[in-house]
Amino acid sequence: MSTAPYDRSEYTTPGRGLGILDVFRRRYLLKLLVQKGTSLRYRNSVLGWLWSYVRPTVQFFVYFFVVGHVLGASGKVGLYPLYLFSGIVVVNLFNEAFGNATKSIVANKSLVRKIYLPRELFPIAAIIGSFINFLPQLLVLVIVAVIFGWIPTWASLGLMLASLAIIVLFSTGIGLITSAINVRFRDAQNFVEIVRMVATWTAPVLYTWVMIYGKIPDWMFFTWASNPLAVCVEMFHQAVWGPTIERLVDAKVAAGQVLSEGEAKGNIGFAPDYGIYVLVAVGLTVLALIIGQWVFRRFERTFAQDL
């Protein structure tokens, strides 16, 4: 066609956005989508938000009883219930955020097919929703920890925030990938289910790093220790469980009481070279976000016709 008499710069190409950046431009819509998710979550249920407390509590007791008592982990780790609980909430957040993000595009099928929106809105709204749903668990953890004698400090707050930031960003990155692939291949959903199942065990939730250190090859330990989930779980341990066990041991020693086998080990602290693992985990998170955005944009072009 001959050059038309118009100025290109005044025009936009429909369906092309700035990706994640567009989501922040449409904060108001994001807010409404998150609100919709949270207000619908327990609609038509009698217990409502109570379920957010019931689920982790039951899960906690099951693990505590089976792994702690039946398998005997309680004897090897001091304050095992707190150790367990402070790690498990992190894994729960990851599982929920990752799972919901994966299903988000398919769940919003009718919108994606008929109207153009920055599609990143859906996984991101799902992740924010998961985070909101995680807050009751965090509250329960804080209450339980205080009962065990935890005194919150700035350091513990900093560790918690860093941990949550890594988890949320990492799930956003990989959630973008799986949500996009899930549109064409629903296999992604099943794959994610398996990842979620394994997640609990790849992080030091039920066991400690000491139990495997030196027992597996170095490269294996390195791989295990630098996975973002393990790094974040350890941050939570040292934010909540670490200082609490130290106080408990100090108090018992001062009072001349006998320490149990687990308590005698005290706070096991971070694994050696933890700083490196943190760097690797942060690197992986950034990488996940970049790859996530890239994969999402490639698949996004055919969302409407594949759904």
Place this chain on the structure above:
Amino acid sequence: MTTATTKPAIIVEHVTKEFRKRSTRSFKDALIALIRRKPIKGKMFRALDDVSFVINEGESVAVMGLNGSGKSTTLKLVSGVLEPDAGHVLTRGRVAGLIEVGAGFHPDLTGRENVFLNAAILGMSEKETKARFDEIVAFSEIGDFIDQEVKHYSSGMFMRLAFSVAIHVNLDVLLVDEVLAVGDAPFRAKCALKLKELADAGITMMVVSHSKSQVKDLCSRGIVIRKGKVIFDGPIDEALEVLEQP
């Protein structure tokens, strides 16, 4: 058509859109196809073939064709839901469509919540929605039901509210797809009137419809698409004649 004073609002240049008749639905299917040396990707079906047209600001244009001719695909390309395989589409100003009437409605939310959510989906800010809220409710004739959950609405009420939201969005270009069949006869008449009002107010319109009378009423120009190709572009009366030829 083009006068020196009006600028194009929608430009569609040499657009081709192909759909794949996909034969594999999962990793497993893809793998089996690979092993059996069957095509994984499936055959291509050309929905639009080198389509070009320009719609000027303030113009109301009907895109017509039989089922499967590619008119809805054209509309989806302009709205940005689909991307062309070749050529390009450009738009100016805020584009929104009546194609998506009710798409963002959630049955468990109240009418009020749905109005805000859908207005936001169509690109309105909180302030704009609040300013137009009463107008939207009044137009929909929903009345007190606005605070009821939408699942308790009759289908007519549902469509009326959805349509009312869509039509009150501030926009420069409106895409209309077969939604004029909303509600009962009086409401339909009201909608047609509202669309006419918007067209007269200078809003650019691209209409996909089978209803001759409505198209004639609203549009001055018609584009006829057959098997993915533009076969006519000109005055509406002639376009309707072309449409009837086999």
